[in-house]
Amino acid sequence: MPRFLSSRPDSRLIPLPWELPLSQWPEDHLVALPRGISRHVVRFIKVGNAVYAAKEVLEHLALHEYRLLTELHRAGTPSVEPLAVITGRLGSEDQPLDPVLVTRHLEFSLPYRSLFAQGVRSETVGRLLDALVLLLARLHLVGFLWGDVSLSNVLFRRDAGEFAAYLVDAETGEMHPRLTDGQREHDLAIATTNLFGEFCDLEAGKLLDDSLDPQRLVDSILARYRELWAELTGAEEFSDTEMFRIEKRVRRLNALGFDVAELAIDTSPDGSRLRIQPKVVDAGHHSRRLLRLTGLDVEENQARRLLNDLDTFRARSNQASVDEAVVAHRWVTESFAPVVAAVPDDLRGKREGAQIFHEVLDYRWYASQREQREVPLLEATAGYIRDVLTTLPDEAIAPEAVHLDGRQLANPYDPSAGFVDDSDEPMPVDPWEDIEESEPEPGPAYLDIDALRARSKPSPQ
Amino acid sequence: MATVSFQQATRVYPGGDKPAVDKLELEIGDGEFMVLVGPSGCGKSTSLRMLAGLEEVNEGKIFIGDRDVTDLPPKDRDIAMVFQNYALYPHMTVADNMGFALKMAGIPKAERDTRVMEAAKLLGLEEFLARKPKALSGGQRQRVAMGRAIVRQPQVFLMDEPLSNLDAKLRVSTRTQISALVTRLGVTTVYVTHDQIEAMTMGDRVAVMKDGLLQQVDSPLALYDHPANLFVAGFIGSPAMNLIEGKIVEGGVRVGDFVMPVAREILAKAAGEDSLVLGVRPENLVVAEQGLAIDVDLVEELGADGYVYGTMAGLDTAEKLKAQQIVARISTRTPPQRGTSVKLNVADPKLMHVFSKATQQRLND
Numbered sequence: 012m013p014r015f016l017s018s019r020p021d022s023r024l025i026p027l028p029w030e031l032p033l034s035q036w037p038e039d040h041l042v043a044l045p046r047g048i049s050r051h052v053v054r055f056i057k058v059g060n061a062v063y064a065a066k067e068v069l070e071h072l073a074l075h076e077y078r079l080l081t082e083l084h085r086a087g088t089p090s091v092e093p094l095a096v097i098t099g100r101l102g103s104e105d106q107p108l109d110p111v112l113v114t115r116h117l118e119f120s121l122p123y124r125s126l127f128a129q130g131v132r133s134e135t136v137g138r139l140l141d142a143l144v145l146l147l148a149r150l151h152l153v154g155f156l157w158g159d160v161s162l163s164n165v166l167f168r169r170d171a172g173e174f175a176a177y178l179v180d181a182e183t184g185e186m187h188p189r190l191t192d193g194q195r196e197h198d199l200a201i202a203t204t205n206l207f208g209e210f211c212d213l214e215a216g217k218l219l220d221d222s223l224d225p226q227r228l229v230d231s232i233l234a235r236y237r238e239l240w241a242e243l244t245g246a247e248e249f250s251d252t253e254m255f256r257i258e259k260r261v262r263r264l265n266a267l268g269f270d271v272a273e274l275a276i277d278t279s280p281d282g283s284r285l286r287i288q289p290k291v292v293d294a295g296h297h298s299r300r301l302l303r304l305t306g307l308d309v310e311e312n313q314a315r316r317l318l319n320d321l322d323t324f325r326a327r328s329n330q331a332s333v334d335e336a337v338v339a340h341r342w343v344t345e346s347f348a349p350v351v352a353a354v355p356d357d358l359r360g361k362r363e364g365a366q367i368f369h370e371v372l373d374y375r376w377y378a379s380q381r382e383q384r385e386v387p388l389l390e391a392t393a394g395y396i397r398d399v400l401t402t403l404p405d406e407a408i409a410p411e412a413v414h415l416d417g418r419q420l421a422n423p424y425d426p427s428a429g430f431v432d433d434s435d436e437p438m439p440v441d442p443w444e445d446i447e448e449s450e451p452e453p454g455p456a457y458l459d460i461d462a463l464r465a466r467s468k469p470s471p472q
Numbered sequence: 473m474a475t476v477s478f479q480q481a482t483r484v485y486p487g488g489d490k491p492a493v494d495k496l497e498l499e500i501g502d503g504e505f506m507v508l509v510g511p512s513g514c515g516k517s518t519s520l521r522m523l524a525g526l527e528e529v530n531e532g533k534i535f536i537g538d539r540d541v542t543d544l545p546p547k548d549r550d551i552a553m554v555f556q557n558y559a560l561y562p563h564m565t566v567a568d569n570m571g572f573a574l575k576m577a578g579i580p581k582a583e584r585d586t587r588v589m590e591a592a593k594l595l596g597l598e599e600f601l602a603r604k605p606k607a608l609s610g611g612q613r614q615r616v617a618m619g620r621a622i623v624r625q626p627q628v629f630l631m632d633e634p635l636s637n638l639d640a641k642l643r644v645s646t647r648t649q650i651s652a653l654v655t656r657l658g659v660t661t662v663y664v665t666h667d668q669i670e671a672m673t674m675g676d677r678v679a680v681m682k683d684g685l686l687q688q689v690d691s692p693l694a695l696y697d698h699p700a701n702l703f704v705a706g707f708i709g710s711p712a713m714n715l716i717e718g719k720i721v722e723g724g725v726r727v728g729d730f731v732m733p734v735a736r737e738i739l740a741k742a743a744g745e746d747s748l749v750l751g752v753r754p755e756n757l758v759v760a761e762q763g764l765a766i767d768v769d770l771v772e773e774l775g776a777d778g779y780v781y782g783t784m785a786g787l788d789t790a791e792k793l794k795a796q797q798i799v800a801r802i803s804t805r806t807p808p809q810r811g812t813s814v815k816l817n818v819a820d821p822k823l824m825h826v827f828s829k830a831t832q833q834r835l836n837d
């Protein structure tokens with residue numbers, strides 16, 4: 012009898028064929044979506060109209076990852092949402108099967124391989140790295156030591172002109188009250204090694220723009236991270252004639268998307284010098300404000316864009332004196348909602364609502380420039396749908412994963428299994444494998460003290 | 473090649489009230505395979521990061537060879553930290569999968585090729601170098617991962633739970649391969665695990681830690697046969713050593729209605745205490761005429777040998793649930809039956825351990 016551990020149980024999970032190894036699940040439970048490579052068996056499963064990610068993994072790791080993801084989620088750090096761990100699985104011959112960790116499939120998420128497969132300009136790579144670095148800094152701020160930073164362990168979502176990064180793989184993570192510099196450096200060392208490998212792999216697969224060099228890319232990660240970390244946590248000293256620097260620091264942090272919840276300000280005994288240091292910063296400066304005003308829950312840069320549009324709306328309609336929340340409500344009903352509602356159902360899988368709104372604003376700006384007139388929002392929306400949206404690939408759940416990297420996957424559900432056209436020459440003889448094969452399955456975990464004694468000299472009594 | 477030495481090395485985390493690693497004193501020989509083992513949170517990873525230069529040493533010193541590295545940055549220490557990264561990149565050949573970190577370190581191509589070839593020979597992977605990793609088995613993937621570490625040719629390898637995400641079978645075969653390889657290479661290695669079986673089967677010596685304190689460091693057999701204290705006694709070995717508390721009486725220690733004889737010199741060391749803890753390995757218990765009366769709860773047969781699990785006889789159900797389990801290794805020719813009662817005695821009294829309850833130390837020698 013499988014056992015379900017979950018704080019938000021979804022009863023539709025119960026009748027799934029848990030007695031089968033994930034790799035043998037019938038196709039009618041599966042969806043082929045783009046995803047990163049993995050050591051474990053990972054499948055996307057359909058449960059009613061929801062899509063979940065299922066990963067078969069050792070019990071202690073499944074529970075550890077479930078708990079950590081729950082904690083990260085609670086701390087508001089971008090990460091996939093854990094749903095359940097299924098333990099106690101028995102196969103058809105009553106052999107024990109590894110537990111499965113189930114997370115909610117992150118909608119509109121883009122694994123880096125499918126982004127690169129579409130061809131990525133070098134500025135875009137820079138934006139992806141910015142998103143990754145921001146995620147890493149946010150994780151470090153809450154005391155999370157990741158231990159396996161890599162592009163494969165991140166999902167990207169479009170965020171206005173930028174990207175937002177989410178953590179998907181917390182298996183090696185540890186949570187501490189505060190990380191030391193050494194712990195952060197450790198994560199950075201892991202990040203650079205893994206990303207260097209991943210960029211070399213893209214290069215070998217001819218998916219990396221020629222102007223990009225793996226070494227320079229990983230160097231830039233370090234530089235970006237250090238700069239961001241210094242801004243988020245570093246102390247600044249100045250004389251009492253430069254008080255404006257307090258305000259300036261807060262604004263810079265806001266611009267980076269952070270609110271300052273606690274700022275330590277120390278003065279020298281004679282009061283002539285000040286030292287400021289942010290103690291607690293919370294990401295989501297713009298998205299929180301937008302959520303409060305409109306109830307829209309969107310990514311940070313999308314929120315920034317939407318708030319700008321809201322400000323313009325307010326100025327235009329001469330409502331400067333009207334309560335902000337009232338204007339915000341009118342903006343949603345008169346601007347935002349009509350644009351999103353204009354998107355035909357069959358195109359909704361291509362972009363998420365807030366992203367469409369952002370892209371429509373861009374489209375309108377260019378159209379207005381071109382036509383030397385102010386193009387109305389709904390007209391721009393229609394033009395955007397006609398000229399842009401229809402030509403875009405589906406990103407909500409894109410079944411073109413089968414042709415990842417322009418090549419056909421050997422197994423549409425598993426990119427780790429390589430490509431159809433990889434050499435299928437017979438494997439060379441490997442004597443080590445025969446030795447491994449001939450070893451018996453290990454029984455219960457006992458220490459074989461007799462074998463140990465036989466190997467060593469008898470210990471003196 | 474190099475020795476490693478921790479000299480009273482201490483790490484207190486900012487805001488921490490007690491050290492995560494407390495005055496660690498540990499000498500690791502040139503080419504030695506040293507395993508740090510202990511329960512989660514005992515300070516193993518912190519010790520490793522201190523050696524790597526990633527964690528500040530608040531007190532004490534660390535030496536690699538005769539160099540004091542206490543304040544050297546990581547890159548100047550000539551160590552390789554092996555993390556669990558064994559993602560294999562699908563577009564790259566096995567050779568590139570093994571050598572990419574050297575490329576990042578700026579090592580010239582010719583040198584990289586030589587090192588990758590040498591490592592491949594050691595790992596039986598020459599035939600695979602030009603292939604893509606697609607069809608490699610789990611074991612072969614593990615070997616490529618080991619290759620990644622070997623090609624770096626450091627003075628010291630640091631490995632933090634590299635096997636923790638492998639299934640049981642792969643874990644067993646890989647641990648054999650790692651220790652064989654490291655022995656052949658003769659590179660000093662510090663290996664961290666929470667799994668005492670892994671520690672005992674891999675280490676030349678094993679350092680047992682608890683709460684930031686080194687409890688004992690010794691060869692696996694010495695730890696097994698001469699545990700310095702109750703913690704080591706209970707932690708090392710599985711099934712674990714039976715640790716049975718009893719009252720000191722004339723000539724021994726009384727457990728239930730049986731008196732285990734204990735030598736006068738040992739009892740003398742416990743002056744002022746009224747009870748002691750006896751430690752008996754499961755293989756040092758035999759079914760006998762006289763001994764501790766045990767109700768047999770479970771018999772597990774594993775080939776010629778097996779284990780009997782039981783509790784002290786004569787307890788009622790409620791007491792039984794709380795009672796300590798006694799484990800004996802027995803020959804399965806005439807195994808006791810579940811639900812019956814047997815008497816267990818110590819086979820070789822010289823191998824019985826006696827611990828002070830007050831100091832937790834072993835009193836035998």
Ligand SMILES: Nc1ncnc2c1ncn2[C@@H]1O[C@H](COP(=O)(O)OP(=O)(O)OP(=O)(O)O)[C@@H](O)[C@H]1O
Pocket residue numbers: 045046047048049050051052053063064066091092114115116117120122159163164165166179180181182559
């Ligand atoms: N909830 C999710 N939503 C979307 N994609 C997901 C989700 N969970 C996993 N994936 C995809 O599956 C891939 C593999 O998952 P994951 O990294 O957890 O596997 P893994 O075997 O632990 O990987 P690794 O080899 O890095 O340890 C990810 O790269 C990601 O693309």
Ligand SMILES: Nc1ncnc2c1ncn2[C@@H]1O[C@H](COP(=O)(O)OP(=O)(O)O)[C@@H](O)[C@H]1O
Pocket residue numbers: 187188189190191194485486488492510511512513514515516517518519
């Ligand atoms: N950044 C930190 N801040 C405070 N305590 C920490 C931090 N990192 C680790 N610790 C604590 O230090 C102790 C030792 O941790 P660690 O070396 O990771 O142990 P192990 O590797 O043996 O599991 C634990 O109690 C852990 O919680």
Ligand SMILES: [Mg+2]
Pocket residue numbers: 048049050163164180
């Ligand atoms: Mg992963």
Ligand SMILES: [Mg+2]
Pocket residue numbers: 159180182183
């Ligand atoms: Mg993982």
